[in-house]
Amino acid sequence: MKIKTKLTFGVGLLFCLIILLAGVSMWYINELKRDTNNILTANYNTMEYSRNMLLALDEMKDNPKAVAKFDSNLEKQLHNMTERNESNVTLDIAGSFEKLKADMANDTIQGYIRTDIAKLMELNMGAIEQKSEIANNTAETAIVWIVVTGALCFLIAFGLLIKLPNNIAKPIRELTESIRQIANQNYSQRVHFESHNEYGDLAKSFNTMAEKLEEYSSSRLEKILKEKKRVETLINNMHDPVIGLDENKVILFVNDEALKITGLTRTEILNKSVVDIAVSNDLIRTLIVDIIKPLKETDKKVPLKIYSDNKESYFEKEIINIEVTPTGEERSELIGYVILLKNITPFKELDSAKTNFIATISHELKTPISSIKMSTQLLEHLETGKLNDEQKQLVDSIKDDSSRLLKITGELLNMSQVETGNIQLNIQATDPRIILQYAIDTTKIQADQKQVILKPDIEEDIPFVNADAEKTAWVMTNFLTNAIRYSIEKSEVIISLRKHPNGVLFSVKDTGKGIDGRYKKKIFERYFQVPGSSKSGTGLGLAISKEFIETQGGSIDVETAQGMGSTFFFILPSVTK
Secondary structure (H helix, E strand, O other): OOHHHHHHHHOOOHHHHHHHHHHHHHHHHHHHHHHHHHHHHHHHHHHHHHHHHHHHHHHHHOOOOOHHHHHHHHHHHHHHOOOOOOOHHHHHHHHHHHHHOOOOOOOOHHHHHHHHHHHHHHHHHHHHHHHHHHHHHHHHHHHHHHHHHHHHHHHHHHHHHHHHHHHHHHHHHHHHHHHHHOOOOOOOOOOOOOOOHHHHHHHHHHHHHHHHHHHHHHHHHHHHHHHHHHHHHHHHOOOEEEEEEOOOOEEEEHHHHHHHHHHHOOHHOOOOHHHHHHOOOHHHHOOOHHHOOOOOOOOOOEEEEEEOOOOEEEEEEEEEEEHHHHOOOOOOEEEEEEEEEEHHHHHHHHHHHHHHHHHHHHHHHHOOOOOOOHHHHHHHHHHOOOOOHHHHHHHHHHHHHHHHHHHHHHHHHHHHHHHHHHOOOOOOEOOHHHHHHHHHHHHHHHHHHHOEOOOOEEOOOOEEEOOHHHHHHHHHHHHHHHHHHOOOOEEEEEEEEEEEOOOEEEEEEEOOOOHHHHOOOOOOOOOOOOOOOOOOOOOHHEEEEEHHHHHOOEEEEEOOOOOOOEEEEEEEOOOOO
């Protein structure tokens, strides 16, 4: 029998039993109601009328209204004669009452009336007892039938409750257990249902699937092992050190390059907890720091310097989290880590060579450029001869170009210091107002030429700062030079000094066109220039400024919006009293 047919039959049978029990109950309740109504509407009313007539008969001598009361109840009784011989007795009372109305003092007639009323009451009392007996019999019969019907319903429902859920749930439990075994790669598991219902069809399909999985597993095992060896060979032949961990930080694989730099053997490292190995191995301890305590976005990645093959090598560490989404799941879960060390030694050597070359060339260029500037200054003196207009233009052009070249060589020299880590700082307590004034004096001629007003805005009681005055003034001068360059003519550039929770805030606000938000994070990178900018430069000024300020323990940033100008600022720590 199909599962759907079983469920329909079981639920339908229960529904029919409920209707049967309700029908039997309702029928007997109506019977009891009918018997009770017969007693109330016929016999009880007669008893009430008879009692009222007796009371009125007792009051007739003293109360003239008693006659009307008797007559009213007698009239009601004449319309309520339901028992055998009740009509004869009632008519006798009516005849005697007519005689009594003619002779109210006749006690003999009253005696006859009292006797007839007593007969009437006795007759109805007997009827009440008889009808009560009938009602009792009806109630007893009702109880029997309701109990029998209820017991039958209970037995059938109990049988369905025991058999039907088990009949449905047992195959599901067996199938669930079999699926669990298949999930654990026990492909020999089979389900055996003898029934020919939906479960039988499901078991047949499940067994077919299990057979195919078992066959597939057997046929693919050799290929999987081959692929595993292939992957291990690829990892071992990589020129960069690679270490693989599972989610519990146990080392699963390691290539020869990683073994070489750690100084460990494969036996000492494989299938061991990396935390335990880190206790006695400094390099491993350094490698897993980012796994134990992940880097923040603001943290810098510093290349690792490792002594290997009798030389210092530089590596860039990368931690790769391996996550998978299990079949049937929506969320991914972490199953391990891969530590990859990229050998950047050749790039480091090239970068060092580039830095030394730039420093050398910049240093060598500085002397002839300074000589050119001095020569142009001598040409402008009248003692060397008067220049015509064309010669003056050429001298001015030479002066501008030499100043620009001198600025570029200065930036390149500063950058070479930054890249080699040879920044020489003379940090001491310095008045920030002196730094601000120096930058204003340095850029005043440039501002006057463009008719830009430099407006200082200094808060009172500004504390001294711990800073290298020369390099900080260089940063402020760079800010002001850029602000003047990108401001419109006859505008203002506001130079502010403000107290800040972290020290003193230096800021330069211009009225230029601002910077697109897409480039805000890039403008402090080396050699970066905002696309579409008509101004030329090396793209090093802001990068050098960033290094100078951060090396002094400060922070640097910009607030800008396209069309709204820019505010470049940095914060330096104040002198603690």
